[in-house]
Amino acid sequence: MKIALLGNPNTGKSSVFNMLTGLRQSVGNFPGVTVDRKEGVLTIDEVSHQLIDFPGTYSIYPRSQDEQIVYDVLSNPEHSDFPDLAVVVVDASNLKRNLFLFTQIYDLGLPCVLVLNMSDLANKKGINIDSTLLKSEFARAEIVEATARVGLGKGRIVEAIKNAKSQEVGAYLGKNSLCAINDAKCHEEEAERRFSAIDSIIEKVISHVATSPTQMKNRLDKVLTHSFWGYFIFAAILLLVFQSIFSFAAIPMDFIDGSFGQLSAWLKVNLPIGVFSDLISQGIVPGIGGVIIFVPQIALLFFFMALLEESGYLARAVFILDRIMRPLGLNGRSAVPLLSSVACAIPGVMAARTIANRKERLITILVAPLMSCSARIPVYTLLIALVIPSENFLGVFNYQGLVLFGLYFLGLFFALLVAFVLKLIIKSNEPSLLLLELPTYKIPRWKNVSISVFEKVKVFVLDAGKMILAISILLWALATFGPSGKMDAAEQKARREGEKSHLSALQVEKNVASTRLENSYIGHVGRFVEPAIQPLGYDWKIGISLLTSFVAREVFVGSLATIYAVQDTDVDHHRLVDRLKAEEKADGTPVFSFAVGLSLMVYYVFAMQCMTTLVVVRQETKSWRIPIVQLLYMGVLAYLGAFIVFQLFK
Amino acid sequence: MKLRLSDIKVGVPVRIVEIDKGDLRAKLLEMGLLKEREVIIAFKAPLGDPIAVEIEGSLLALRLEEASCITVETLVD
Numbered sequence: 001m002k003i004a005l006l007g008n009p010n011t012g013k014s015s016v017f018n019m020l021t022g023l024r025q026s027v028g029n030f031p032g033v034t035v036d037r038k039e040g041v042l043t044i045d046e047v048s049h050q051l052i053d054f055p056g057t058y059s060i061y062p063r064s065q066d067e068q069i070v071y072d073v074l075s076n077p078e079h080s081d082f083p084d085l086a087v088v089v090v091d092a093s094n095l096k097r098n099l100f101l102f103t104q105i106y107d108l109g110l111p112c113v114l115v116l117n118m119s120d121l122a123n124k125k126g127i128n129i130d131s132t133l134l135k136s137e138f139a140r141a142e143i144v145e146a147t148a149r150v151g152l153g154k155g156r157i158v159e160a161i162k163n164a165k166s167q168e169v170g171a172y173l174g175k176n177s178l179c180a181i182n183d184a185k186c187h188e189e190e191a192e193r194r195f196s197a198i199d200s201i202i203e204k205v206i207s208h209v210a211t212s213p214t215q216m217k218n219r220l221d222k223v224l225t226h227s228f229w230g231y232f233i234f235a236a237i238l239l240l241v242f243q244s245i246f247s248f249a250a251i252p253m254d255f256i257d258g259s260f261g262q263l264s265a266w267l268k269v270n271l272p273i274g275v276f277s278d279l280i281s282q283g284i285v286p287g288i289g290g291v292i293i294f295v296p297q298i299a300l301l302f303f304f305m306a307l308l309e310e311s312g313y314l315a316r317a318v319f320i321l322d323r324i325m326r327p328l329g330l331n332g333r334s335a336v337p338l339l340s341s342v343a344c345a346i347p348g349v350m351a352a353r354t355i356a357n358r359k360e361r362l363i364t365i366l367v368a369p370l371m372s373c374s375a376r377i378p379v380y381t382l383l384i385a386l387v388i389p390s391e392n393f394l395g396v397f398n399y400q401g402l403v404l405f406g407l408y409f410l411g412l413f414f415a416l417l418v419a420f421v422l423k424l425i426i427k428s429n430e431p432s433l434l435l436l437e438l439p440t441y442k443i444p445r446w447k448n449v450s451i452s453v454f455e456k457v458k459v460f461v462l463d464a465g466k467m468i469l470a471i472s473i474l475l476w477a478l479a480t481f482g483p484s485g486k487m488d489a490a491e492q493k494a495r496r497e498g499e500k501s502h503l504s505a506l507q508v509e510k511n512v513a514s515t516r517l518e519n520s521y522i523g524h525v526g527r528f529v530e531p532a533i534q535p536l537g538y539d540w541k542i543g544i545s546l547l548t549s550f551v552a553r554e555v556f557v558g559s560l561a562t563i564y565a566v567q568d569t570d571v572d573h574h575r576l577v578d579r580l581k582a583e584e585k586a587d588g589t590p591v592f593s594f595a596v597g598l599s600l601m602v603y604y605v606f607a608m609q610c611m612t613t614l615v616v617v618r619q620e621t622k623s624w625r626i627p628i629v630q631l632l633y634m635g636v637l638a639y640l641g642a643f644i645v646f647q648l649f650k
Numbered sequence: 651m652k653l654r655l656s657d658i659k660v661g662v663p664v665r666i667v668e669i670d671k672g673d674l675r676a677k678l679l680e681m682g683l684l685k686e687r688e689v690i691i692a693f694k695a696p697l698g699d700p701i702a703v704e705i706e707g708s709l710l711a712l713r714l715e716e717a718s719c720i721t722v723e724t725l726v727d
Contacts, residue, residue, distance in 0.1 A: 059680040094708045097682040125707060184676045191679035218692050218702075218709075227696035319711045323697045332700070431673050434700050435681060435716060438709035 001049045003042065003161065004083035006070065006105060008098050009056035010312075010439035011091040012117045015148035017053045018451050020157065027455050031080060033619075035069045035353065038455075044158055052081055058097070060104045061179070061187050063433070064356040071181055074108055085164055086110045087157065092122035092129060092145070095206065099198045100191075107177050112141040113160045115153070119145045121440070128207045137201050149445050173197060220441055221316065230320045237313075241304045242342070245374075249296040256296075260289030279476065287472030290558045291465040297374045299457050301343035306452040310444035315436060322434055328416050329423025331355050332434060334364040338415065341371035342408075345613045347456070348373075349620055359428035363419050365620060366630055369613050370415040372408045372605060375553040379604050380407055382557050385577045387597030403601075411605050414637065467612060468558075471551045475559060478522040490519040522548075536603065536639070537596040537646040539585070546603075553609045595649035599642040607638035651724055655689070655703070656717040663690045664722040674719050681710060683720065 007013040017025070021040025030037045038053035054073070055066040062068040073079045086105050090098035095116075106112050116122075116129060135143050142160035146153025173194060179186035223229050264285045271277035308314045314336065322332025330338075333355045341348030348368040355361040372380075384400045393399055481487075494515045498508035517523055525547060526540035533543050541560075549556035561576050583591040608614065614627040621627070658664055666687050669675050682705055683689070692704040699714045 061676070061680070063677055094706065096706055097708065100680065100682070127707075184673065187676035188679055191676060192684065195679070195682070195684050221693055221702070221709075225693055225695055225702070230696055315711070319700060319702065320695050322711075322713065323695060323699050432713075433674070433677070433716070434711055434713045435677060436711040437681075438702055438711055440709075 001047075001085065001165070002081065002083045003049055003051045004073070004081075004086045004110075005051055005053045005089065006086055006101065007056060007089035007117075008058055008091065008101060008437075010437055011056070011089045011098065012148050013056055013089045014053065014452075015445065015448055016087070016089050016115060016117060016146065016157070017051065018448055019146075019148045019151055019154050021051055023451065023454070025451075025455065027459055030069050030073070033065075033069060035066045036350075037081070042158075042161075044162060049161075051087075052083065057101060059101060059187075059191075060108075061181060063435075064354055065361070066353040074105070074110075075181075083110065085113070085161065087113045087115060087161065089115045089117050089148075092116040092119045093125050093127055095122075095127075095129060096195075096198055096202050099201065100194055103173065103194055103198065104178065106138060106141060107173055111164045112138070113157065113164050114138065114141050114143045115148075115157060115160075116143065116145045117148055117153075120147045120150075130205045130207070133205045134201070137205070149442070151447075221438075224313070224316050225320050230316075234317055234320065237308070238339075241301070244304075245297055245300045249300055252296040253293055256289065256293045260285060260292070264289075275480070278480065279473070283473045283476030284469070286558060286561065287469040288465075290472060290554060291461060291468050293378075294374060294554070295457055295461065297377070298343060298460050299453050301374065302453045302456045303449060305340065305343075306449040307444050310442065310448060312439040312441045315438045318436060319438060326432075328419045329360065329363045329426075330419055331357065331360045331364070331432065333436070334360065337364050337368050338371055341368040341373055344373050344375065344460070345369040345371070345610065346616050349613065349616050352620070357428070357430050357432045359423075359426050359430065360432060362426060362621070362626065363422045365617055366422060366626065366633075367415040367419045369608055369610065369630065369634065370411050370418065370606065372411040373553075373610075375610065376407075376604055378554050378557045379549075380404055380601060382560075382577065382580075383592075383597045383601050383604075386580055386592045387594045407601055407605055410602070414606065418633070463612075468552055468555065471548060471555055472558060475522070475548050475555075478525075479517060479520050482516070482520040482523070487516050487519045490515045535646070536642040537593070537599050537650065539591060541591075542596075542600070546609075549609050551611050553604060556604070556609075595646050598649055599646035602645045603638045603642040605638075606634055606641050608634035652721055653724070654718045655691075655712075655720040655722050656701075656714040658691055658722065658724075660691045660693060663688055663725045665689075665725060667721045667723050669721070670719040672719065674716060678716070678719065682706065682708075683710070688725070689722070 005013060005017055017038065017040060020042050025038055025040035028037050028039065029035060035055060040051045040053070042049045042051045054070050057067045057070050060071050060074060062071055073081045073083075076082060086108075088102045088105055090102060102112070102114055114134075116131065119129075122129065131143050131145065135141075142164040144153060144156040144160045146157060177190060177193070179190055224233060264281050267277070267281035267285060271281060305314075308317070318332040318335055320332075321335045325332055325334055334352070336354070337348045337351040339348075340351050345368050348371070349365050352361050352364040352368070355364060381404075384403055388400045388403050390398065390400055393402065491512050494511045495508060498511060503511070518527075522544050523540070526544040529543045529547065530538075530540045533546065538546070545556045545559035548559045557576075560580065580592050581590065585591055608631045614631060617627040617630060618624055652667060653664070655664070655666075666683060666685055666689060668685065669678055669683065687705060689703050689705045692702045692709060694701045695711075700711050701714065701717060703710045703712055703717070
């Protein structure tokens with residue numbers, strides 16, 4: 001049986017979902033659209049049922065992209081996700097508005113379970129719901145109370161699902177009370193009729209509600225939305241989050257880095273010599289390591305995002321940022337996609353779905369990848385370690401830290417600047433909308449936070465991981481093999497020359513490895529692009545890394561590592577940084593000079609070096625036009641930026 | 651006295667009289683902003699926009715532009 005989980009935003013719907021399914025859930029997409037489709041397994045009397053979590057909505061008529069799926073599925077019995085039964089979660093402390101969606105779903109003629117969630121909060125507010133009377137209004141629905149946040153009510157919901165299945169379906173306003181999706185006039189009339197019906201229900205079933213609005217306890221809001229303290233606290237929270245991501249993640253990341261390095265070296269020594277062993281020790285193992293290394297950062301970022309969202313703070317951040325974002329052609333809601341993009345542009349771009357206005361949504365998607373994502377961190381840290389001295393400036397500020405901050409700022413500044421330019425270019429006459437509920441503050445539940453982190457990390461490792469692993473293997477193959485004959489001929493030439501000049505055996509092996517790489521497939525590609533990147537200060541080896549990192553930025557570091565590991569004939573492995581520092585051009589000057597390092601950093605701030613993001617943008621905008629525009633404008637920015645920086649500091 | 655919700659000060663209880671026709675109307679209605687409902691502006695964002703409106707125990711954030719579609723009357727005359 002398929003069970004749909006529906007409800008308004010902020011009703012604790014995901015708590016109910018987690019309570020019913022535990023860890024037996026998976027995240028995918030609804031067919032044809034990239035709206036998150038969370039699915040879980042609910043076992044009732046040893047029979048497994050599919051529980052599908054739908055995006056939170058106030059009405060079945062959508063006002064944004066992700067809400068559309070609710071209407072699309074529920075109005076189409078042929079849809080593969082059309083449910084046999086609907087579980088509608090409502091906030092018991094705000095029954096009136098919540099019943100709106102419930103009565104619509106009831107009128108669709110689906111067997112319904114109404115979950116009065118957060119009944120503890122309702123009691124605290126002095127709201128008393130007579131569920132027997134409520135039941136008499138909706139004879140065909142099962143009605144249960146729950147407090148899913150603390151795990152209360154699972155048994156009752158399961159029981160209700162069993163009972164609801166055997167019920168005949170009913171209708172409240174009648175089956176014909178629902179409108180076509182685009183008929184706004186009809187929506188207005190329906191809303192008025194529905195609410196007047198709901199008013200009379202509420203009058204009957206709810207006792208002692210304060211009739212006139214009293215100022216709620218919003219002391220916390222007074223501070224968090226204050227014209228000075230609001231922004232101050234917002235900035236402080238961001239700083240804290242990013243600081244902890246960097247400092248806490250460094251420990252497991254070093255451990256992962258070290259372990260995979262050791263494993264790779266151990267395999268190289270212990271596996272029998274051959275192409276297949278090389279593939280494992282130099283292609284696959286470093287490839288997997290390159291994926292796993294991001295897990296600590298991604299997990300921490302999603303942990304903090306989940307915490308901010310669960311607590312109700314994120315909506316306040318949207319609230320105080322809306323007015324500032326508007327002149328830039330953005331919406332307060334753009335804050336979430338842009339901030340998420342600091343972890344990864346992919347969830348960032350997808351989070352833009354909550355923006356109802358098409359123009360604001362497009363602008364948000366277009367500029368989101370300019371925010372420096374976590375995939376750039378390994379690139380930044382490597383380049384900074386290479387060319388920026390680890391000294392203090394004025395005794396307190398570390399130069400390396402300042403440069404890192406500068407790179408993040410550069411990305412943010414250009415994201416806002418480009419947004420402003422796009423606002424002037426893109427035409428639209430759609431109204432821009434905020435209309436957002438500010439949920440009551442809650443203490444986050446660890447279970448919800450940890451499930452959310454676990455799911456997101458899983459998606460990253462499995463989806464992005466496949467891509468990164470594949471390219472690592474491809475890269476290894478391209479660097480190991482070359483046009484037939486050429487590589488062997490080059491090797492023999494190097495050996496002959498070595499003998500002639502009486503070089504040591506070690507030196508000969510080094511030269512052989514280096515000429516082999518130069519004559520491999522990838523060496524050819526690198527040489528081919530060299531003229532185009534010379535004005536930026538890069539040689540063909542950097543060129544190879546730029547090309548391969550088009551798949552994902554972090555591959556840049558991996559590529560350099562692979563290129564130099566392939567060349568590596570020493571038994572002891574120097575650290576990559578030391579090795580790169582020692583690289584010299586033919587004239588004896590270092591390859592990674594100050595100007596080249598800076599130029600590369602600026603290049604990576606701007607360049608759209610992420611295939612996965614482009615694919616996701618295409619999915620989200622339904623055409624290749626936007627991702628191509630994005631690729632081009634970011635490419636131009638990157639090339640010009642890197643060119644100017646290199647020429648200035650050369 | 652009839653006023654626009656966007657002109658109301660923080661903490662003054664008012665009653666909704668009418669919502670202007672237009673694209674926004676259906677969405678405002680669905681959020682529970684209906685005729686006869688009593689609302690109060692709980693607080694405003696820095697720069698006075700958007701505003702947080704308390705209606706029947708929940709808080710809604712509205713831009714001034716959105717709030718200006720809503721005609722209200724003050725409760726105490």
